[in-house]
Amino acid sequence: MTNLGMLATWFPEAASTHAAQLDGPFMQVMMAALVVLVVFVGLAIAFVMQFKREGQFPLGSVTLRTSLILRVLWVVAAIGMGLLAAGAGFGVFVDRTEAPFASGTIIVTAAQGDWDFAYPNGHVADTLHVATGTPVRLLMGSKDVMHSLSIPAFRLDEGVAPGRLAETWVEPTVPGTYDLKSNIYSGEGFAELRRAVVVHEPADYDAWLAAVSDIFAGRTLEEVGELLYNTQGCAVCHTTNGAALVGPSFLNLYGHEFETESGETIVANDAYIKESILTPNVSVIKGFQPVMTPFAGILDDKKIEAITAFLKTLSDRGGAPEGAVDETAVDTPVTTETQQEGN
Numbered sequence: 639m640t641n642l643g644m645l646a647t648w649f650p651e652a653a654s655t656h657a658a659q660l661d662g663p664f665m666q667v668m669m670a671a672l673v674v675l676v677v678f679v680g681l682a683i684a685f686v687m688q689f690k691r692e693g694q695f696p697l698g699s700v701t702l703r704t705s706l707i708l709r710v711l712w713v714v715a716a717i718g719m720g721l722l723a724a725g726a727g728f729g730v731f732v733d734r735t736e737a738p739f740a741s742g743t744i745i746v747t748a749a750q751g752d753w754d755f756a757y758p759n760g761h762v763a764d765t766l767h768v769a770t771g772t773p774v775r776l777l778m779g780s781k782d783v784m785h786s787l788s789i790p791a792f793r794l795d796e797g798v799a800p801g802r803l804a805e806t807w808v809e810p811t812v813p814g815t816y817d818l819k820s821n822i823y824s825g826e827g828f829a830e831l832r833r834a835v836v837v838h839e840p841a842d843y844d845a846w847l848a849a850v851s852d853i854f855a856g857r858t859l860e861e862v863g864e865l866l867y868n869t870q871g872c873a874v875c876h877t878t879n880g881a882a883l884v885g886p887s888f889l890n891l892y893g894h895e896f897e898t899e900s901g902e903t904i905v906a907n908d909a910y911i912k913e914s915i916l917t918p919n920v921s922v923i924k925g926f927q928p929v930m931t932p933f934a935g936i937l938d939d940k941k942i943e944a945i946t947a948f949l950k951t952l953s954d955r956g957g958a959p960e961g962a963v964d965e966t967a968v969d970t971p972v973t974t975e976t977q978q979e980g981n
């Protein structure tokens with residue numbers, strides 16, 4: 639069958655594989671409906687005119703047999719049209735239920751006035767970014783009421799209900815920025831659900847994700863440290879106000895001396911802090927349980943450096959730790975101050 643989708647010129651741009659597959663069937667159904675409309679309205683008008691001219695019901699002489707055939711034909715045609723409409727979209731409907739193997743997953747969280755898109759590397763953005771030729775699974779949930787994820791350029795409109803996960807996938811084809819919205823009125827904040835989908839070339843997508851995921855961009859080392867303290871779970875066990883929780887407080891930790899469970903005295907310098915984060919249970923501080931989770935493989939050197947810089951801001955010995963031979967800390971107060979003034 640010719641691709642009637644070509645006729646769909648007034649549609650939003652078709653920017654995904656499914657969009658391209660759906661426009662054809664949509665136009666077929668439209669055309670079939672148009673033919674029915676023209677034939678029926680045409681016949682009605684013709685009959686009215688014949689009735690006016692001849693003063694009797696048209697087809698008045700039709701036998702019972704012919705009229706039965708006509709009725710059967712009409713019912714069969716109507717059922718046929720229904721099947722055609724269902725069949726045309728069924729392939730895409732089924733295809734959409736399962737993403738291709740090895741698709742990345744973006745977790746979509748809908749809420750009144752807010753969309754969150756969580757990328758495979760953990761970055762969360764308020765716009766959806768995808769790459770051409772790269773199928774991506776969308777796993778969708780709602781925090782409050784019923785919403786829908788509607789992206790006309792992908793011919794996508796999926797209900798997102800609280801308490802259950804909806805799943806679909808897309809493979810974008812044309813780079814550009816398209817509309818994203820909810821089609822279900824959700825009260826407060828409904829207008830803010832209008833966002834953008836940005837379709838990148840794959841290389842641009844990788845560059846975008848790397849750039850926005852860089853927590854160091856636009857932040858001082860100390861600020862990154864504080865961010866990590868809050869986002870990596872440290873705050874659950876360590877306070878910044880001197881109170882001990884599961885672990886010792888971060889207040890006046892840097893540069894201070896501690897006794898370990900094995901009776902040694904250690905100074906919390908850069909090297910010790912790094913060791914404590916990567917392999918916390920090697921030297922356990924007296925009075926505490928060895929329950930801290932090791933962050934080896936989770937926090938790299940740069941992040942540990944940032945946490946250390948944050949710890950220095952919390953300590954009265956943030957500058958030169960007493961009794962510690964620690965070259966890295968010597969000129970730190972200067973950098974700390976200039977960086978803070980600079981912001």
Ligand code: HEC
Nearest residue numbers: 870871872875884885886911914918921922923926927930
């Ligand atoms: C599950 C609770 C828990 C979490 C989460 C946790 N810690 Fe700890 N941490 C402890 C405990 C308990 C100790 C003391 C025992 C020890 O030294 O292993 C400790 C010790 C430390 C020490 C050495 C303290 C000293 O006085 O010398 C540092 C530094 C430290 N943690 C940093 C961190 C950082 C940074 C994070 C987050 C990336 C973190 N911790 C997350 C429980 C935790």
